[in-house]
Amino acid sequence: MLHLRRRRRTAIASLAATLLVLPIAASAHAAQLDASAARSDALVARPAAVLAAPDISVAAVKAHLTQLQSIATANGGNRAHGRPGYLASVNYVKGRLDAAGFTTVVQSFTYGGATGYNLIADWPGGDVNDVLMTGAHLDSVTAGPGINDNGTGSAAILETALAVAAQDLTPGRHLRFAWWGAEEQGLRGSTHYVNSLTAAARAQITGYLNFDMVGSPNPGYFVYDGDNSDGTGSGPGPAGSAVIESVIEGYFAGIGVPTRGTDFDGRSDYGPFIARGIPAGGTFTGAEGTKTSAQAALWGGTAGARFDPCYHAACDTTSNVDDTALDRNSDAIAHTVWTLSAGSGGGPGTPVWADGFETATGWTVNPSAADTATSGGWERGTPGATSSGTATQLTARTGTYDLVTGAAAGSSAGANDVDGGITSVRSPAITLPSSGTLTLSFAYYLAHLNNASSGDYLRVRVVGTTTGTVLTVSGAASNRAASWSTASADVSAFAGQSVRILVDAADASTASLVEAAIDDVVITQS
Template sequence: MRSRTPWIAVLASAAVTLATATGAAPAPRSAPAPAPTALAAPTVLAAPDIPVANVQAHLNQFLSIATANGGNRAHGRPGYLASVNYVKGRLDAAGYTTTVQSFTYNGATGYNLIADWPGGDPNAVVMTGAHLDSATAGPGINDNGTGSAAILEVALAVARTGFSPDKHLRFAWWGAEELGLRGSRHYVTALPAAERTKIKAYLNFDMVGSPNPGYFVYDGDNSDGVGAGPGPAGSAQIEQTLQAYFTSIGVPTRGTDFDGRSDYGPFISAGIPAGGTFTGAEGTKTSAQVALWGGTAGAAFDPCYHRACDNLGNVNATALDRNTDAIAYTVWALAGAAPPPGTTVHTDGFETATGWTVNPAGTDTATSGRWERGVPAATSSGGVSTQLAAATGSYALVTGAAAGAAAGDNDLDGGVSTIQSGPITLPATGTLTLSLAAYLAHLTNATSADYLRVRVVGTSTVTALNLTGAAVNRAAAWQTTSTDITALRGQTVRIVVDAADAGTASLVEAAVDDVRIVQS
């Protein structure tokens, strides 16, 4: 990540603003929220878990390259080109089409490495990038070996799993970022206008393993109200997809502004939706942030930022693992791919009543906003979408379908609400996959006690979805998931959906749509 310029000082203030807002009363609901953007993902296969050991192996290679080449991997130095050649070799062997793009800066030749995965719609590109160069002072293992290694391993996972996305996948490793985003600027500037419009999402990962980490997600819709404003239309969908992953593992996130310090800059300047994650640079971690994530208050997120000690000991393996899995989750979700072809065993888009039962065990505690099959009214609170129209058709399962006149009208309150399907008989052979669309939306007064959960219950239980709340504004955004339920084949099962507003009083909304079970 390039150095902070004097007019940029927003990261800490953005985080503190969000942290102190958790007790605020929700704003009144406003007019119906806009429809979801074109980036809303179709039903997709679940992303694989990315082994952090594989990512660390790439970091070892980057350190070896730096050690053999004067201690760094900086623009114009032999260590940088050796890094390009290492990444290119791995991608070529995996079946990518790679291109090395050269440019000149400060009298030295720089290189961008672009890798395209065959297939997908060439007019709808999901692009993921990280800068590969280090500062001259050291090997740059956190900045930005971590981002470069993480997206490399995600790209290799695409090849290993045979992922066939609906959209076209492109990965990029940028040169001379430390000197002012020179490589990414060259790439975007050189793209014809028609090619720029094909890039529907750009994901940027710069420093994702800081030793005293925070969990920051670029604020695509400016929902924290701090800084220069939102990214281009579609950036909010990227932000929400990344947040959805961290919510699923119980890790709270905070927004950070597009402050121009990394390679998303040229993309958002060109009107391309962008987003990404960041674990912190030379900024100081606050006590409020320690309460969220642990670590050391008053210390830098990365005390070896742009220093010779930015080596393997300067990486937090847990942060690296979580961020790499978040990258994979987001690439899979935004690129989209249908489940394997097969026989539809069960499908429910809720356009007709099919025998779902509210409070089947008689133990629910929710006092309002209980589950119902209904036509959801698109609503928002303080500019945050809290309820959306059905993912397809008109009906969905939703916690209180009506909008109401004010915040808290018809949202889930008082505890747990449950709804259960009728009996579904599963075949005894083949691979069985459950897919569905869902969202959990809430404001900053939510807690980790709030949740949305989907289970398939037979003689045993498979949990298909488990989203938990956090003290952030999380806008409603239909996300799709796919789960292997082969362990239940041959059984008669029921799908159980439950949601809870179980912590402090908070605005919580949830919905489920397009439930499908396929045999392949």
């Protein structure tokens, strides 16, 4: 991460660049519902395959850091722009990606009389008109090896990319990873990359994730403030940045780690992207700033000490990393990539609204004051797993919280299930864009025993100027085990409207056991 005083907003002059353009394997958008099914009175949801984000091995991430340290040690103690240690770092990362099946491009540029390099890696498949890009700067300052700044971000996104390959992920969005050169000289590599793109190519990048210093030894847990909810600093990022922020904050809330916003202040490689209106987000564990007493109470560590006492110094070695912070941030990166790539069934597109229920966002129970259920009503909660010969209630699909009927396990499987009729819950108002294909995606289950009937159900509707049903799952006189499924529906019929999502569950049978849940709700635009 560069010093703020060294940032340059002016155009970079005299950049002699060479870009080796390689073909990127493309595939069509993930199948969408037929437009005729998007009528507001008869929307139909479709199931989709699910792959959960992997647990990124902190040992594997640290192994990359060891390699970067060895490269610096063998090359004058640093990996700085124009120095042999930087090119050796590029070659190390490129070799790992090439072996994993990525298409890699090394883009060269000139700054300060020296040649710099960006490494761009594309994962085959996904919609190339809807690119989710993840980046970190790979260079260090000349004073030291730059292991926290920014070996940690570089290594964490490398291991995430290798996890994409290991799972053979098939996302709706095209995935691109980048390692930037000359960030410490004023965001030179990322600025060159963004400026070198045609307007059409820039428009294809619908989200950028940036990770710079994610293992500071006296760490904070900062998330770029996409919606300017902290009310200070440089203001919100481009439209869509708040969704990225919400996904990252939801992950940390799910593991019980509080976060705080940090401004888009121009100190890292998101700068050229947000300047072009590309939604951005990411995490940061602190640089030369001093941890306050309040922050130490929140996160532990030492009040009055710098987040990174070796910032831009020779002591920024493999000993200058907090393993816990590195582990948490590495997993947060994978969670964010998997979630926003729509590889878990969300379909392609730029997220415009999302709720993983890790924080309360204003869902209203019994919004019409017409519910009849006597127990097991909807709530945002931490569900207890229950079973009665078959699973009837599961823990949250991701994180800790979901929308669930009667979260507590109780003394028996039937203690807190839906009884006596209908229970409903409604989302806060959601303002939809007026253009593009809009897709609502979510995870769900309906579980019941063989004393259920077709009168029992789970139903999801979108309510705007009209009402459209996007999912109905009916009960039957058989055991149905709780199992997370996903569904998505084209809701473009509601474009430009303020809508709410309405979820109902019903136990209309005598003495039947019915449970239901909803998680990971996302609306995307493509």
